[in-house]
Amino acid sequence: MPVLCRPSVAVPEHTITRQETLDLARTLHAGHASLPLVLRLIENTGVAKRHLVQPLARTLAHPGFEARNALYATEAKARVPAVVDEALRNAGLTARDIDLIVYVSCTGFMMPSLTAWMINNLGFRGDTRQLPIAQLGCAAGGAAINRAHDFCAAYPGANALIVACEFCSLCYQPDDLSVGNLLSNGLFGDAVAAAVVRGSGGTGIRLEANGSHLVPHSEDWIAYQVRDTGFHFQLDRRVPGTMDQLAPALAGLAARHGRDAGRQDFYIVHAGGPRILDDLGTHLGVAPELFRFSRATLTEYGNIASAVVLDALRRLFDEGGPRPGATGILAGFGPGITAEISLGSWTVTGALAPPRHETVPLPTSPGPLPGRAADLLPDLPLESLDSALPTTAAVAP
CATH class of the missing domain: 3.40.47.10 (Thiolase/Chalcone synthase)
Structure with a gap:
């Protein structure tokens, strides 16, 4: 994998x-x-x-x-x-x-x-x-x-x-x-x-499954308005409640693959702000300490947008990584409101596979993905929106 x-x-x-x-x-x-x-x-x-x-x-x-x-x-x-x-x-x-x-x-x-x-x-x-x-x-x-x-x-x-x-x-x-x-x-x-x-060899997270989830009719919750002066950030008051919608999506994807989203060994999660992590931990029953990499990124660098998950993962490596076979979740949250979720496990390869210097041939027609193709892009059930979400001092994912 x-x-x-x-x-x-x-x-x-x-x-x-x-x-x-x-x-x-x-x-x-x-x-x-x-x-x-x-x-x-x-x-x-x-x-x-x-x-x-x-x-x-x-x-x-x-x-x-x-x-x-x-x-x-x-x-x-x-x-x-x-x-x-x-x-x-x-x-x-x-x-x-x-x-x-x-x-x-x-x-x-x-x-x-x-x-x-x-x-x-x-x-x-x-x-x-x-x-x-x-x-x-x-x-x-x-x-x-x-x-x-x-x-x-x-x-x-x-x-x-x-x-x-x-x-x-x-x-x-x-x-x-x-x-x-x-x-x-x-x-x-x-x-x-x-x-x-x-594609083969390497030390890090063996990627085993992934999925996406869109909160219905939330396009204007986090958005850019493009004006003469450039990109203007828009943030809706309903954003703080997004974990009510997204945490079940994480749990559902994990369950489809025989995992409990609340009992993983590591979590690499985009932190738009502390409430996102607090609410996710509450919904999944995850101890705050397991979000320490995301919190460190937020504290030291702020919200660095798409780079957050990679920096949080770097911090997991810096700590020495978990034991081989440890399982975890990666997740990014953003406009849409969209969640992109990965499931994986930690692998350590003593000797890296030798580098290639040739092109990987492509098939003449797309065809199905090999192996567990259905597992790679599972359908996630859409959750209905609550009629009213709280207004708090939280920040966007």
């Missing part, structure tokens, strides 16, 4: 602390009627520090959408290569061994995707497949893992590279005074992450 190997994660050199964020909010929005609420929301995020791709003074300025997007492309090209190189080394592979690149980002736009630039400049083969994902927001980290899993299961022996590049600070909108946008100013951070899914 495909194995998700040790991620590489890098954060920019510029930082802002929670206290600096609160002081800025008091200074910039002194007369705002909702300032006390915003300050309380930021306090409750649990974020102690965030990293920014620019110095704070330049982050607070807004030279226009065109200039912001150009900076996104420049910084991505400058920062992605080192992270990709380390991820490949972590997996014992080279760029020539990669058959698919899944690139996820929701904080800038490029066409062609950065995948084309990577293939041309970082040593990947010209026939490397490209899968850019731009509109799943924070859920895209989980989606990238799942699509890499599907690809490697469909083409045994193939290898996939996942890259998450999120410069959330480039979405700062100084003139947008909505509460959701002001909260995002104290929540999101910047990061670049990458990881390899090996």
